[in-house]
Amino acid sequence: MSQTAPFCELCATDEAVADCLVIDGHCHVDFWIGAYCQDRHIEGIIEVCDELGVDKLCINYGACPEMRVANDVVARGIRKYPNRVVGICYINYYEGGAEVQQAELKRCFDELGFMGIKVGNFHDIYPQTRGYFELEDPLQPTWEFAQERGASILCHGVVTYDIARRYPGANFIVAHGGGAPEGYLRVAELPNTYCDTASTGVQTGALELLCEKVGAERIVYGSDLPAFDLGHRLGVVMAAQISESDRELILGQNMQRLLNNVK
Ligand SMILES: [Zn+2]
Numbered sequence: 001m002s003q004t005a006p007f008c009e010l011c012a013t014d015e016a017v018a019d020c021l022v023i024d025g026h027c028h029v030d031f032w033i034g035a036y037c038q039d040r041h042i043e044g045i046i047e048v049c050d051e052l053g054v055d056k057l058c059i060n061y062g063a064c065p066e067m068r069v070a071n072d073v074v075a076r077g078i079r080k081y082p083n084r085v086v087g088i089c090y091i092n093y094y095e096g097g098a099e100v101q102q103a104e105l106k107r108c109f110d111e112l113g114f115m116g117i118k119v120g121n122f123h124d125i126y127p128q129t130r131g132y133f134e135l136e137d138p139l140q141p142t143w144e145f146a147q148e149r150g151a152s153i154l155c156h157g158v159v160t161y162d163i164a165r166r167y168p169g170a171n172f173i174v175a176h177g178g179g180a181p182e183g184y185l186r187v188a189e190l191p192n193t194y195c196d197t198a199s200t201g202v203q204t205g206a207l208e209l210l211c212e213k214v215g216a217e218r219i220v221y222g223s224d225l226p227a228f229d230l231g232h233r234l235g236v237v238m239a240a241q242i243s244e245s246d247r248e249l250i251l252g253q254n255m256q257r258l259l260n261n262v263k
Pocket of ligand 1: 026
């Protein structure tokens, strides 16, 4: 089913682009080197969301290596917009061992109301860097916490087949996986893996291929705001040659289901 023509017409109006539940499953806030930055502060971001019809934002700070500092910025957004901002706890495995990770996860989930986890990489600013495949042990407390709470983890390249298989109660969202289906398809046979649409490049037909090969119920809309314009990835999903029911799953229903799973 083609939505290209109606989508283009809609963009020329004042109407919200998507008339269904829209949850941005992968975005950030505040300072970001080289970011597109429509407005990197939460107040401005919410204004853009209102214009486009984006209902909720799953935010991790992501560009700060200090976990508490990063997560406190997101917590401010939750306090100001409790119905719009979903906190995603940023875990930096270079910052401390198991106890530090566990303490920050508990602080974010139990005290600040966070509902998801992001693991990422700041290899270049730490003296002892680790390769992706050496990360299983350092991040074990995080995988275990996610398993126990039924939380989803946004992963920048660090999830492996073995990790996803060992923690079936956790859900793993492969960041940017929607723009690189050839990579995502390798872990797609595991039902607790998802991919998002945030990407530095979206290949033509990538979403259609993923819907066909693994199903729309495993794809999550994400913008990577403020590194990229919030509307661009929304347009990628809106213009994809997929059914309306698949589009609604990708735009918001899948992420809502993942959030409902959190204990
Ligand atoms: Zn990102």
